[in-house]
Amino acid sequence: MAKLSNLISSVEESRTLAITSLIKKLKAEGRPVLSFSAGEPDFPTPKYISEAAIKAINNNFTKYTSNEGYPDLLKAIINKFEKDNDLHFAPENILVSSGAKHSIYNILVVICNPEDEVIIQSPYWVSYPEMIKMAGAKTVVIDAGVEAGYKITASQLAKAITPKTKALILNTPSNPTGAVYSKSELLSLAEVLKDKDIFVISDEIYEKIIFDGEKHFSIGSVDYLKDRVITVNGVSKAYSMTGWRIGYAGGPKDVIRLARNLQSHSTSNACSISQAATTAALNGGEEEIAAMAKTFNERRDFIYAELNKIKYVKCPLPKGAFYVFFDISETFGKKAGDLLIKDSTTFCNYLLQEANVGLVPGVAFGNDNCVRMSYACSMADITEGLKRIKAGLEKL
Numbered sequence: 001m002a003k004l005s006n007l008i009s010s011v012e013e014s015r016t017l018a019i020t021s022l023i024k025k026l027k028a029e030g031r032p033v034l035s036f037s038a039g040e041p042d043f044p045t046p047k048y049i050s051e052a053a054i055k056a057i058n059n060n061f062t063k064y065t066s067n068e069g070y071p072d073l074l075k076a077i078i079n080k081f082e083k084d085n086d087l088h089f090a091p092e093n094i095l096v097s098s099g100a101k102h103s104i105y106n107i108l109v110v111i112c113n114p115e116d117e118v119i120i121q122s123p124y125w126v127s128y129p130e131m132i133k134m135a136g137a138k139t140v141v142i143d144a145g146v147e148a149g150y151k152i153t154a155s156q157l158a159k160a161i162t163p164k165t166k167a168l169i170l171n172t173p174s175n176p177t178g179a180v181y182s183k184s185e186l187l188s189l190a191e192v193l194k195d196k197d198i199f200v201i202s203d204e205i206y207e208k209i210i211f212d213g214e215k216h217f218s219i220g221s222v223d224y225l226k227d228r229v230i231t232v233n234g235v236s237k238a239y240s241m242t243g244w245r246i247g248y249a250g251g252p253k254d255v256i257r258l259a260r261n262l263q264s265h266s267t268s269n270a271c272s273i274s275q276a277a278t279t280a281a282l283n284g285g286e287e288e289i290a291a292m293a294k295t296f297n298e299r300r301d302f303i304y305a306e307l308n309k310i311k312y313v314k315c316p317l318p319k320g321a322f323y324v325f326f327d328i329s330e331t332f333g334k335k336a337g338d339l340l341i342k343d344s345t346t347f348c349n350y351l352l353q354e355a356n357v358g359l360v361p362g363v364a365f366g367n368d369n370c371v372r373m374s375y376a377c378s379m380a381d382i383t384e385g386l387k388r389i390k391a392g393l394e395k396l
């Protein structure tokens with residue numbers, strides 16, 4: 001066979017997908033595995049949204065839309081950014097894509113040149129380094145460990161910047177840690193970027209899932225940064241619409257124009273029916289999403305309290321999203337039969353084999369001392385899963 005692309009061959013398979021397939025395989029073999037690896041809400045899509053999609057189908061709204069997106073959706077996105085984020089955009093500032101992932105990828109591709117550096121923090125969402133690679137750029141990682149609340153500081157950011165820095169990616173609330181940057185923390189990061197020609201991609205997909213009275217703040221609303229920030233959001237998490245594949249971004253016209261152009265030659269418009277559903281979602285009331293966030297909050301409270309009672313576990317309090325990211329490094333060096341636990345992957349293998357519990361190794365997110373547990377599942381499963389983790393770790 002002719003040689004395949006060197007660049008794309010160097011991209012790693014998503015490690016979260018790898019553990020999810022192993023869990024699925026064990027389940028198919030009849031093993032009673034409880035999986036906590038899901039990155040999607042377990043609720044159905046609210047009915048008013050599905051009904052808008054059914055209406056769109058019945059009205060034959062099933063053709064190409066313009067590549068830019070359905071005008072009513074653009075209006076709904078502009079209103080959302082105004083209302084929630086104090087961001088003020090015209091239609092030319094908005095990109096509508098097939099998921100937030102797609103928006104982020106398109107933006108990275110259109111802003112990066114070879115040798116450019118893109119700064120991310122660790123723990124990070126699995127796809128950032130691989131997307132940066134696919135855009136031909138280089139990832140620079142700033143370490144934000146558990147003691148730092150999984151957040152980077154202004155001085156760390158200042159040290160990481162070089163003449164080659166093209167962009168910083170921020171993600172608040174964070175996947176995998178649930179950390180939320182406060183307004184003052186974001187303002188101190190903004191200060192570092194003030195006189196620098198660096199883009200910020202602000203991934204705010206978990207904005208609506210936030211606890212303890214924390215207030216989400218969009219760094220794009222900082223006046224002196226507004227021409228350099230691309231704010232990304234979508235309906236997957238807040239509206240339980242992962243399968244509908246709509247994400248969007250608001251940012252500088254030149255960036256959006258190139259991203260739209262890239263999209264027009266690769267995927268064209270996002271799904272017309274999903275665009276109609278998203279318009280209904282964004283124009284709809286907030287009660288249903290607030291109810292989902294409240295349920296996540298109850299689960300978070302329970303899981304945080306119970307996990308910290310378990311031997312070897314150190315779990316900081318997540319302030320948003322639907323994951324706990326906890327330290328299990330005290331188990332390293334312990335043996336279970338033939339298996340030596342020495343990192344997050346061997347720890348997850350042990351729990352999967354011994355306790356039928358599926359967690360995601362922290363190494364996938366750049367921190368090999370931790371594991372991620374999603375609480376996008378029922379309280380019954382969480383209760384049983386915690387029992388199994390406790391029993392599994394007591395055997396060590």
Ligand SMILES: Cc1ncc(COP(=O)(O)O)c(C=O)c1O
Pocket residue numbers: 039098099100101102125171174175203205233234235236242246247
């Ligand atoms: C931090 C983060 N950003 C973006 C996405 C992508 O979301 P979408 O379903 O809109 O592509 C995810 C999904 O897991 C995520 O966790």
